[in-house]
Amino acid sequence: MEKKQASYGKGAARMAPMEVSVEAGNGRESDWLDDDGRPRRSGTVWTASAHIITAVIGSGVLSLAWAIAQLGWVAGPAIMLLFALVIYYTSTLLAECYRSGDPETGKRNYTYMDAVRSYLPGTKVKLCGVIQYANLVGVAIGYTIAASISMRAIGRADCFHYHDVRGRSGKDECKSSSNPYMIVFGVVQILFSQIPDFDQIWWLSIVAAVMSFTYSTIGLGLGIAQTVANGGIQGSLTGLSVGPGVTSMQKVWRSLQAFGNIAFAYSYSIILIEIQDTVKAPPPSEAKVMKKATGISVATTTVFYMLCGCMGYAAFGDAAPDNLLTGFGFYEPFWLLDVANAAIVLHLVGAYQVFCQPLFAFVEKWAAARWPDSAFIARELRVGPFAISVFRLTWRTAFVCLTTVVSMLLPFFGDVVGLLGAVAFWPLTVYFPVEMYIVQRGVRRGSTRWVCLKMLSAACLVVSVAAAAGSIADVIGELKEYRPFSG
Template sequence: MEVSVEAGNASAAEWLDDDGRPRRTGTFWTASAHIITAVIGSGVLSLAWAIAQLGWVAGPAAMLLFAFVTYYTATLLAECYRTGDPETGKRNYTYMDAVRSNLGGARVVFCGVIQYANLVGVAIGYTIASSISMKAIRRAGCFHTHGHADPCKSSSTPYMILFGVVQILFSQIPDFDQIWWLSIVAAVMSFTYSSIGLSLGIAQTISNGGFKGSLTGISIGAGITSTQKVWHSLQAFGDIAFAYSFSNILIEIQDTIKAPPPSESKVMQKATRLSVATTTIFYMLCGCMGYAAFGDNAPDNLLTGFGFYEPFWLLDIANVAIVVHLVGAYQVFCQPIFAFVECRAAAAWPDSAFISRELRVGPFALNLFRLTWRSSFVCLTTVVAMLLPFFGNVVGILGAVSFWPLTVYFPVEMYIKQCRVPRGSTKWICLQTLSVGCLLVSIAAAAGSIADVMDALKVYRPFSS
């Protein structure tokens, strides 16, 4: 779209960016809120379990290593938002657009498959996590009333359906930059439940009279074989990788930032630095204090595994905060999927009223195609979550499968191409070494998580959880 000031469209030009799209209004703070919403998610709840598998030495070290790698590769990826000049070059609106502009060929297809499969997996994982938290609210009240000896069993299926209904409603908000308020609310909620988990961990540690745990993590014996120890340790890497997962939507977040100066990449790098530093502090505190409180018995979900029983009302607040956060985080992660399908449909059938006609109602832009497609997507992820409600295992697989290609490989390769890093130079060798090392970690973590899922499926009956 081109706008001519001479033709009397000066006022219209003020509301458009250099690419003819409505002027972006995102800032350092809104970008940080989007990142924190995406990063501090349900992954924080499994970190105490992950550290329990690795111990006091390898556990925190692994978290710091993943934090550094995630931050560094995110800064590389931020440089690829514009092709060419960092302030005036062609914009890449999505992660796939950046891959297409810089790499092209079969790697675009590979990126699309991995990225969108991961986003679908995150939607499934968040559905599972939210239902577990809603079920935990009911169980906490039951334990408080009937005592801890009562199993207080219930199914998570009705809670998954409820979460799906809410997501169908919120999924009708059409654009990424229109959900900034949802991201801020979700970010506040993430700090709320992380702080409660941290506080309860500190209180339990004080009650115990000291730190539990060991330098090497869970010991072999007492129900843990040497093979299980290996698989669980590898799965722990996947859990930590999942906790830092946000690179696959970084370009989409960067596309909400207002035009230069300063360049979008500089703003995004600052937002990433603040967000990763903030979340790492929370992760270290929550994971370490959870392990200190429960040692080898740390649950795979700190606030729903009932390592804590009282005060039950505080657990309820934490789990409500988890649910509210995941409502927002689900939308942050699913918007790229929605946009991809809808852009393809609009290009294929530009004259279809079913696809293009809209009716605006407040923040919602109701459209028959959007209503049908997005509702179907939410229903699909909800049904799959009902079939595989293994929170810890799903988190490990998602983190392992997506970490290397989306967080490391593509950012490294695009940066090398964008900045013309000479092949065989010291910088090129270091970047490729980082990529190969992370590939090996991802393969090992995936193997551990898949082995654990196979064990769980031997005794699981669908829709019985």
């Protein structure tokens, strides 16, 4: 099956004939081909929603209590709601760019970069590619770190329970490193990375979406239970207080990093077009289906985020941890924490694939265009949902190994999450969707709509730069005391 990911830059000229032949090479009506000659898409509002929820309700939800703790009861929920509205709006703009021209019969843009290429100059296409794929690598690293933290939490909860029933503390015996868990997660990803593309992982997204709701619900329940045990709601209107252990500058940096954490928690625009390309052909148009799926997903996740973040802050106050489910001061009921953390791991297995498939497909399509007669690249062995070629096995395995090693070098969950959210938020979630929409709809320069769109983009740029600065400051602080591979 033809991969959905397009190339850019140097390989684009070679690939143009291939794309033309796919678009125009099959004009006959068929029960199993779409209007572009590719196998008929079967995605619906619900499968698209599952993909989005898998991408959105990820490890980011675990850091929201910490983010609200930095901002307080007033600014925290307000900023979370503001991010939700901005991301929903810009996602609807981006959904309009799936087809060039007519929304039902226009040329399809199979990837985010294809859409940028259709509307914006070549330099911006290359810039988009660098930012998008660098961010996807970063997401893979962040998810590996998050999965290892949850796996280690399962081991620690079981260890503490074992020693507790024997009347011992187990404090020293239960220490462990994240590195072995990262390796285990990497091995699992090597296996699942042999699934060729989005069409083949819809079932993995549905499982991952269910796991998202599972651990979010458990986190919410534990937050409520802890709040009741405390005898009241913790926290303050302005968040973390300056005082012993927290300087005024640290307060500023952490508040800015909180913006990045919230942005990361909602990040999915970089794969929106790829998800939209799984939706079955009109009527209704793919854009209408995707807008509905986006509305359902953003509303659902915002409710969960508000509940989990706010109840986590209510339970812990200013001491809220950067990973909610590993920050509880107790390990009982240990089985419930095990279920929650196992659900996180299962979710991240699917989320890793949802985010990495566009990068996998891009490299493989570029290689196929560069060496079209190579059996090393083209020859495949299909086993169920897996399509194994020597090149795919080699390149995807190398990628997973690289992200695993980097994760072992930098296991700073909260800092990595904040930095990723900050770096990707403005260019991929706001700037490119706004610019493409202006070109597509012919929004007149200087008009009210043009000014409003530009002001939105400028405001989000300021937020993104500030959040990145806060996250970088924290990473630098962590590196001063960290020894590589110490876990």
